[in-house]
Amino acid sequence: MQIELLDQIRAQNPIVFNISNFVTVQDVANGINSIGASPIMSEEIAESEEMVAISSAVALNLGAFTTAQVAHIKRVGQLANQYKKPLVIDPVAVGAIKFRLDVAEQLLTDFQVDIIRGNAGEIAALAGVDWQAKGIDAGEGSGDLDAIAKACALKQHCVVILSGPTDVISDGKTVAKVKNGTPLFQLHVGSGDMLSSIVGAFAAVSDNYFEAAKAACAVFAVAGQLVAEELGGELPGTFSVKLMDKLHLVTRQQVEEKLREA
Numbered sequence: 001m002q003i004e005l006l007d008q009i010r011a012q013n014p015i016v017f018n019i020s021n022f023v024t025v026q027d028v029a030n031g032i033n034s035i036g037a038s039p040i041m042s043e044e045i046a047e048s049e050e051m052v053a054i055s056s057a058v059a060l061n062l063g064a065f066t067t068a069q070v071a072h073i074k075r076v077g078q079l080a081n082q083y084k085k086p087l088v089i090d091p092v093a094v095g096a097i098k099f100r101l102d103v104a105e106q107l108l109t110d111f112q113v114d115i116i117r118g119n120a121g122e123i124a125a126l127a128g129v130d131w132q133a134k135g136i137d138a139g140e141g142s143g144d145l146d147a148i149a150k151a152c153a154l155k156q157h158c159v160v161i162l163s164g165p166t167d168v169i170s171d172g173k174t175v176a177k178v179k180n181g182t183p184l185f186q187l188h189v190g191s192g193d194m195l196s197s198i199v200g201a202f203a204a205v206s207d208n209y210f211e212a213a214k215a216a217c218a219v220f221a222v223a224g225q226l227v228a229e230e231l232g233g234e235l236p237g238t239f240s241v242k243l244m245d246k247l248h249l250v251t252r253q254q255v256e257e258k259l260r261e262a
């Protein structure tokens with residue numbers, strides 16, 4: 001696992017351009033900043049080209065878009081392709097809301113993404129697999145998560161991260177797993193949004209998006225796990241503050257020591 005990408009982020013401080021959602025935008029910006037990259041957000045389509053041009057990666061979050069914002073997301077995605085910038089998408093709640101699935105599927109034909117990061121409900125929906133998603137949460141399903149991640153990667157021609165108690169990462173050929181983490185992530189709304197944008201930071205410093213995705217999942221999950229071990233209780237508010245601290249302080253050595261991969 002290429003955990004050294006963490007040090008490269010901190011050395012290079014790459015700009016990650018995000019179209020975020022209004023619920024978690026602050027956590028996403030601070031998460032990128034804490035890990036060692038440089039966030040920038042925008043809601044203005046007229047500045048799309050300049051934004052993409054200065055960025056080393058682009059992360060598109062579909063968490064709470066309006067119809068006008070869909071046009072913005074489409075333009076930014078197409079520009080990311082044109083400027084050859086790594087492109088990550090977070091298809092929030094596409095497993096629960098048909099309208100969102102339709103929009104996401106259209107966007108995935110408007111431009112080519114490099115990495116999709118979603119929970120089981122979201123990735124199953126994009127793979128066309130039956131699953132009972134619950135709002136922004138993964139929900140319930142009986143499918144094989146490895147097969148679903150792989151099928152989604154093959155269908156969308158990209159790397160897929162299916163996050164959850166175990167993160168399942170696939171490029172359509174191989175499946176890798178990160179078994180670290182803590183259930184406390186589920187008590188902080190936007191843990192997934194933070195991970196998706198941090199995946200952008202890792203993709204900014206590596207041309208190998210499968211490796212970038214794996215390293216991002218490992219660093220984020222281990223950071224949360226270290227906080228949980230120090231916390232000694234179910235404290236969602238404290239967890240989110242200390243997670244931000246840990247994203248800044250966690251070292252390559254700590255991640256490598258704690259890492260449980262498959």
Ligand SMILES: Nc1ncnc2c1ncn2[C@@H]1O[C@H](COP(=O)(O)OP(=O)(O)OP(=O)(O)O)[C@@H](O)[C@H]1O
Nearest residue numbers: 119136163164165181182183185189190191192193
């Ligand atoms: N039960 C769990 N145990 C350990 N780690 C978990 C658990 N659930 C989620 N995680 C971790 O939480 C992070 C976010 O993943 P998750 O699948 O919860 O995203 P999400 O559903 O999109 O979240 P959100 O909607 O809050 O943004 C990942 O790093 C994942 O590994």
Ligand SMILES: Cc1ncsc1CCO
Nearest residue numbers: 021023063064092136190
């Ligand atoms: C709660 C919520 N609703 C739309 S987006 C969002 C944050 C998680 O993505």
Ligand SMILES: [Mg+2]
Nearest residue numbers: 092136192193
């Ligand atoms: Mg999510």
